Amino acid sequence: VAPNARGATVPRVVVLGAGFGGLAVVRGLRRVPVDVLLIDQHNYHLFTPLLYEVASALLNPSEIAHPVRAILRRTPNAEFRLGQVTGVDLAGKAVVVGATRIPFDYLVLAAGSVNNYFDGVSLAERSLALKDLEAALALRNHLLLQFERASATSDPEERKRLLTFAVAGAGPTGIEFAGALSELIGLVLSRDFPRLDLSSVEILLIEASDRILSAFAPGLQRAAMRRIERKGIRILLNAPVRDVGDGVLRLQDGRVIATETVIWTAGVRAAPLAGTLGAPLGRAGRVVVEPTLQVRGHPDAYAIGDVAEIDGYALPLLAPVAIQQGRWAAHNIARQVHGAAAMPFRYRDKGIMATIGRNAAVVQIGPIRVEGFAGWMIWLFVHLLMIVSFRSRLVVLLNWAWDYFLYDRPIRLISRQPR
Numbered sequence: 099v100a101p102n103a104r105g106a107t108v109p110r111v112v113v114l115g116a117g118f119g120g121l122a123v124v125r126g127l128r129r130v131p132v133d134v135l136l137i138d139q140h141n142y143h144l145f146t147p148l149l150y151e152v153a154s155a156l157l158n159p160s161e162i163a164h165p166v167r168a169i170l171r172r173t174p175n176a177e178f179r180l181g182q183v184t185g186v187d188l189a190g191k192a193v194v195v196g197a198t199r200i201p202f203d204y205l206v207l208a209a210g211s212v213n214n215y216f217d218g219v220s221l222a223e224r225s226l227a228l229k230d231l232e233a234a235l236a237l238r239n240h241l242l243l244q245f246e247r248a249s250a251t252s253d254p255e256e257r258k259r260l261l262t263f264a265v266a267g268a269g270p271t272g273i274e275f276a277g278a279l280s281e282l283i284g285l286v287l288s289r290d291f292p293r294l295d296l297s298s299v300e301i302l303l304i305e306a307s308d309r310i311l312s313a314f315a316p317g318l319q320r321a322a323m324r325r326i327e328r329k330g331i332r333i334l335l336n337a338p339v340r341d342v343g344d345g346v347l348r349l350q351d352g353r354v355i356a357t358e359t360v361i362w363t364a365g366v367r368a369a370p371l372a373g374t375l376g377a378p379l380g381r382a383g384r385v386v387v388e389p390t391l392q393v394r395g396h397p398d399a400y401a402i403g404d405v406a407e408i409d410g411y412a413l414p415l416l417a418p419v420a421i422q423q424g425r426w427a428a429h430n431i432a433r434q435v436h437g438a439a440a441m442p443f444r445y446r447d448k449g450i451m452a453t454i455g456r457n458a459a460v461v462q463i464g465p466i467r468v469e470g471f472a473g474w475m476i477w478l479f480v481h482l483l484m485i486v487s488f489r490s491r492l493v494v495l496l497n498w499a500w501d502y503f504l505y506d507r508p509i510r511l512i513s514r515q516p517r
């Protein structure tokens with residue numbers, strides 16, 4: 099136990115990751131007699147639910163990413179360190195950042211997840227992602243560049259290839275992005291490129307299983323399918339991806355799609371840091387934790403959110419799960435600091451939702467099912483409320499209104515060349 103900045107000797111809690119889970123831990127420990135060190139490889143917290151709107155040129159990065167130091171301003175017992183954690187030594191109670199070892203009394207691993215390509219090397223190397231801010235910006239640049247290239251070619255086959263967009267994975271992220279892309283093209287780029295023959299445009303939503311939005315009720319899945327198809331998006335079910343080649347996407351069933359754009363939204367696995375703990379790993383490399391969220395055999399270490407899996411109790415990979423677990427880990431650490439035992443976590447299901455472009459969303463909250471415009475209003479309201487800063491909320495609302503009424507997205511800038 100090291101003396102803190104105020105000279106008092108209190109336990110040090112190291113929190114790895116300033117995502118939804120990590121921030122909830124820090125907030126939960128605000129009034130607990132501990133010193134908190136929050137470490138992240140980025141100096142911002144990212145609001146992932148609206149990442150697809152950055153990729154589809156509707157929002158600016160600053161509207162969904164907020165500096166961690168600004169978030170921590172009113173949390174006097176917490177400080178932030180920018181750095182990539184390369185290892186965790188549970189036995190020695192230290193985390194490793196480059197050449198530095200940082201000791202802890204309590205640890206919370208909240209490092210999230212990364213894309214899972216299921217060992218598909220070509221997929222990892224040649225597909226575009228929608229997982230972090232850099233990837234979303236690279237995707238935006240790439241999409242806009244395809245239109246510039248298509249407008250400059252006189253070869254119809256090449257134009258078709260440039261304007262074919264394959265979204266792999268028909269979960270909420272794939273569907274939200276495909277919907278936003280179809281509107282970017284139909285409502286905005288069609289006016290920017292009046293001479294470009296847009297009949298060559300094709301958006302494909304490619305799904306390995308026999309249904310879209312597998313976590314939703316069948317009625318909502320059907321409603322979502324109808325809405326997606328009405329937007330001109332072609333859904334391919336039972337179509338697992340095999341690999342991505344030079345200008346082609348190959349499916350397991352032998353079909354070959356000529357395209358320069360494959361966007362992978364079909365699976366995630368735990369952040370690689372999970373593998374450095376030496377603790378048991380579950381599905382997709384997640385750290386197996388006790389019902390109390392403690393790492394097995396290490397009562398002073400917790401793992402939460404996308405990077406963790408409670409033994410025998412599969413939870414969806416969602417922000418509310420990470421937030422509730424973050425609060426609970428903080429609660430349990432406070433109990434331990436006061437000499438009490440950690441208590442088991444229970445998830446309160448807040449529901450799931452996905453939007454399908456403007457005016458439509460599917461929402462499932464317990465037995466309640468809403469779709470269409472009413473669902474969209476719920477989606478708008480919930481997402482606005484969840485955005486971390488008041489300023490971002492205002493700017494997002496303004497951008498949404500601008501896009502909704504004027505059919506315009508001012509952020510369609512090609513800011514750098516794609517990979």
Ligand SMILES: Cc1cc2nc3c(=O)[nH]c(=O)nc-3n(C[C@H](O)[C@H](O)[C@H](O)COP(=O)(O)OP(=O)(O)OC[C@H]3O[C@@H](n4cnc5c(N)ncnc54)[C@H](O)[C@@H]3O)c2cc1C
Binds near residue numbers: 120138143
């Ligand atoms: C495009 C997209 C859309 C989504 N939409 C929704 C949605 O609409 N609703 C919903 O509930 N959920 C959504 N999710 C899922 C949601 O984002 C995750 O479930 C949630 O972020 C998990 O929180 P977390 O705290 O576990 O991890 P994260 O929020 O991912 O935070 C992990 C943090 O750890 C940091 N980190 C990782 N490794 C290291 C390291 N080695 N060193 C230092 N820092 C590190 C990362 O930089 C990151 O800041 C979406 C996810 C994506 C990608």
